[in-house]
Amino acid sequence: MTYKHLTTRELTLIADFWNQGTKAYQAAKLLKRSQETIYRVYRFLNRGKIIEQYLQSYQRNKRRCGRKQSQLPKNEVNYINEQIKAGWTPNTIIGCAEQTISCSMRTLYRLFARGQSDFNVQQLPMKGRRHPNGYVERRGKAGHLGRSIYQRYQDFPHYQHEFGHFEADTVQGKAHRGAVMTLVERQSKVMIVLNVHRKTDEAVNQHLNQWLSKLPRHFVKSITFDNGKGFAGWREIANKHDVYAYFAEVGAPNQRGLNENNNGILQRDGLSKRLDFRNLPDELVIQLMHRRNNIPRKSLNYRTPLEVFLSYVTDEQLSTFF
Known part of the structure; x- marks a missing residue:
């Protein structure tokens, strides 16, 4: 009662x-x-x-009356702040258990929400960027560029558990000046960022071709794109490298949810929409890619994407990625 x-x-x-x-x-x-x-x-x-x-x-x-607010020791506060700066979330900090934290994950999130111990909730990834359940993207009316994503399940019945299936997108800079291309492998969640500079099909094909040419044939089984103009030349890439290409439905970015989520975090990490990507330094892109691939993920049992990726490829193959 x-x-x-x-x-x-x-x-x-x-x-x-x-x-x-x-x-x-x-x-x-x-x-x-x-x-x-x-x-x-x-x-x-x-x-x-x-x-x-x-x-x-x-x-x-x-x-x-009621429960008193939790207070963390100074050494735990310092550790948490260091890990948050490195891109970790309270979920990861508690789940990895590298250091004992004297509160639960939910309590730690509440400490950030309240601003206790000088925690800043704005430092957490995707703060304020999530869409409500059932959200449907309504921007743009671009046509469908190629085979539907639904064909993918017929071509690869074990798609959900196979290594080598990527999701791809482009991230644009200030006033649509310049772009980078992102690819995410679904099993390991490792992110590849190609500094294409311009969002044209010629620039995207050039850098995608260079990247795929370094890999063993059939290492990449499929790539699922959005319907942006930068991927209009997909047939050339698919035919040359024998890669299956699929496209999400128009206005349904949730069908490439892993890729979209990583793009948002990448923008927060440093590739802000306020930057002009036409002259973006390759060093910055590589640095941000390394940062994202070395953060433990709950969905990977608190291993990093790079650790999981290493379990699928040899050291020789790895050198072509990073």
């Missing part, structure tokens, strides 16, 4: 009943309250106090 605090109106009525000489059990019945609750107020008034004093005392006690 949920306990309801006395309201100011109820206290006023109780004071009136007391002044009129109404018995406490009768007042309790009229107010549909416990008799002890009414007796407590009556005893207070019998000591010569007034109802305003009871209200003040009641409010002071009410503020003190």
